[in-house]
Amino acid sequence: MSAAAPQSLSRRPSFPWRPSTRLAYATLLGAALILLPLAALVGSALSLRQAAEIWPHLAAHVLPTALIQTGLLLAGVGALSAAIGVGAAWLVTQSEFPGRGALEWLLALPLALPTYITAYIYVEFMGFNGPLQGALRAATGWRSLREYWFPEPRSLPGAIVIMALVLYPYVYLSVRALFVVQSAAIIDAARTLGAGRGRLFRHVGLPLARPALAAGLILVLLETLNDIGASEYLGIRTLTLSIYTTWLNRGSLAGASQIACVMLLLVFALLLGEARLRERRGFAISAQPGRIAARRRLGRGAGMLAALACLLPVLLGAVLPVGFLIAETLRLQRLAGLDPALLGQLGNALLLAMAASLIVLALGFGIAAAARRGQERFLRLLARFAGLGYAVPGTVLALGVLIPVAAIDNLVADTLRRWFGREVGLVLIGSGAALLVAYAARFLAIGINGIESGLARIPRRVDDAARSLGAGGGVLLRQFYWPLARPAIATAGLLVFVDVLKELPATLLLRPLGVETLATTVYGHASRGVFEEGAPAALLIVLAGLVPALILARIRPAQKEP
Incomplete structure (x- = not known):
């Protein structure tokens, strides 16, 4: 009895919430990055004194137009x-x-261009003083718009076409990956039963594409919701733009929080709809590499039409915008020289992107490893919460981050003033820490998903063998997980780096005073009506985005040629 007492006293109490691995704290931090800003946002919308006075005005004059414009833009x-x-x-x-071989990967290139840069380019290119209308007037002798009709890019149809030309690769890459790995048995059976190309596409291709289409389409819709530069420049009053103008132009944090909550409901409705669509339209695909269906050679006329149909999105979505930026950059260099401040803006953008990438990779690696090693169900649930940031528009997330960060800044400033008589200002916001928090929350999903895919390729027997040899958690991370998952980690880091370079809404709202990045420089020049002066900065963003676009286009699932 006495001998057993010390043993029982030395035993550590077990709690149902106690994690089995220290990496679980990375999961808790990742979930807090997204849940705390959203909670602060909801609390701000409901508890501010002005909320009851502002909501009737928003419901009557702001939200109806914003919801209609946003709904039409998303649908189109x-x-x-x-x-x-x-x-x-x-x-x-x-x-x-x-x-066909070249077009298969060229079709992904528009993904390198941010929607706001493409919008600026098309307004300049198709405007009355642009090269397209100038050439048309020179060829026909027309002098004014009263003599001819020309499509207006600054309109809802113009915004739909321009944004779709940039965002369609999300659908293309998802659906192509599904078509490639699908077994040839279904296609061959349909052909044997006499299905022509049209019926094969309608009755086999489209049903097979629905799960992948849902995955790609939700990314398209979320990116459309996140956009602020293109919608503002093209004159579309979306919910995102309404948050921006209500917060900064009208100085109403309560009103911006309430519009952001409405936008969150729309985001969750989209996610729920995508999940339901996947459940009802799921298709089983063999886990083993299967023989893909033989591609049918098209006749000369049909082949040329197919090549043209695939070439047009590449020309309009990538070649024309990049060519325009190159031409404008060379012209600017020849006439006035490049802006010396461009190097500083590039340095700011690279520094922020590098810091955000390192934070995302460190947290993502900890979260993915915890989900692999830990046995608790709540770890996987929190990991899913941590990955919600990519679904939240940057404007909403920036607003949610600002509320608690500003409260901490004010508390620190008041404490130092009271105790030491020193004025320090807003430390977290002024140093860019708030912006890094917003970047980490928004793009953590890329790090988690990328690293999880890398760790999933490591057989479980590697963990068992390492533990049997006495390797602890630290050794397992350093000598097994990190080396074996390094390619996936590098790819995830590259994607985060480029996404941070392109991110506009969060950067506009949370960057320190006087700090300019490539994205904010392009936005500033376009807002002043001199986009051509921002062409070099826009070209740098596009060139950086080409790298991950090419990587994604080159990724192919395992397959067997027929």
């Missing part, structure tokens, strides 16, 4: 992106035509 961009992405994926995977 989603439908056009789905049409381009599914059609192009079906053509390059099921048909053989001239240039």
Whole structure:
């Protein structure tokens, strides 16, 4: 009895919430990065003194227009992106035509261009003083718009077309990956039963594409919701733009918080709809690499039409914008020289992107490793919460981050003033720490998903063998997880780096006073009506985005040629 007492006293009490690995704290931190800002946002919308006075005005004058404009924009961009992405994926995977091999990866290139840069380019290119209308007037002798009609990019239809030309690769890459790994048995059976190309696409291709289409389409819709530069420049009063103008132009934090909460409801509705669509339209695909269906060679006329159908999105979504930026940059260099401040803006952008990438990779690695090693269910649930940031628009997330960070800044400033008589200002906001928090919360999902995919390729027997040899958690991380998952970690880091370079809403709202990045420089020049002066900065952003776009385009699932 006495001998057993010390043993029982030395035993550590167990609690149901106690994690089995220290890496769980990375998961807790990652979940807090997104849950705390959202909670602060909801609390701000409901508890501020002015909330009851502002809401009737918003409900009567702001939200109806914003909801209608946002709904029409989402429907149009989603439908056009789905049409381009599914059609192009079906053509390059099921048909053989001239240039198919090159077009298969070129179709992903528009993903390198941010929507706001493409919008600025098309307004400049298609405007009355732009090269396209100038050439048209020179060829016809027309002098004013009263003599001819020309499509207006600054309109809802113009915004739908421009944004779809940039965002369709999300659908294309998802659907193409599904078509490539699908077994040839289904396609061959349909062909044996006499299905022509049209029926094969309608009754086999489209049903097979629905799960992948849902995954790609939700990314298109979320990116459309996140946009602020293109919608503002093209004159579309979206919810995102309403948050921005209500907060900064009208000085109403309560009103901006309430619009942000409405936008959150829309985001969650989209996510729920995508999940339901996947559940009802799921298809089983063999885990083993299967023989893919033989591509049918098209006749000369049909082949040229197929090549043209796949080439047009590449020309309009990538070649024309990049060519315009190169031409404007060379012209600016020849006439006035490049802005010396561009190097400083580039340095700021690179520094922020590098710091955010390191934070995301460190947290993502800890969260992915905890989900692999830990046995608690709540770890996987918190990891899913930590990955919600990518679904939250940057404007909403920036507003949610600002509320608690500003409260901490004010508390620190008041304490130092009271105890030491020193004025320090807003430390977290002024140093850029708040912006890094917003970046980490928004792009943590990329790090988690990328690193989880890398760790999933490591057999579980590696963990068991290492533990049997006495390797602890630290050794397992340093000598097994890190070296084996390094390619996936590098890819995730590259994607985060480029996404941070392109991110505009959060950067606009949370950057320290006087700090300019490439994205804010382009936005500033476009807002003043001199986008051509920001062409070099826009070109740098696009060139940085080409690298991950090419990587994504080159990724192919395992397959067997027929």
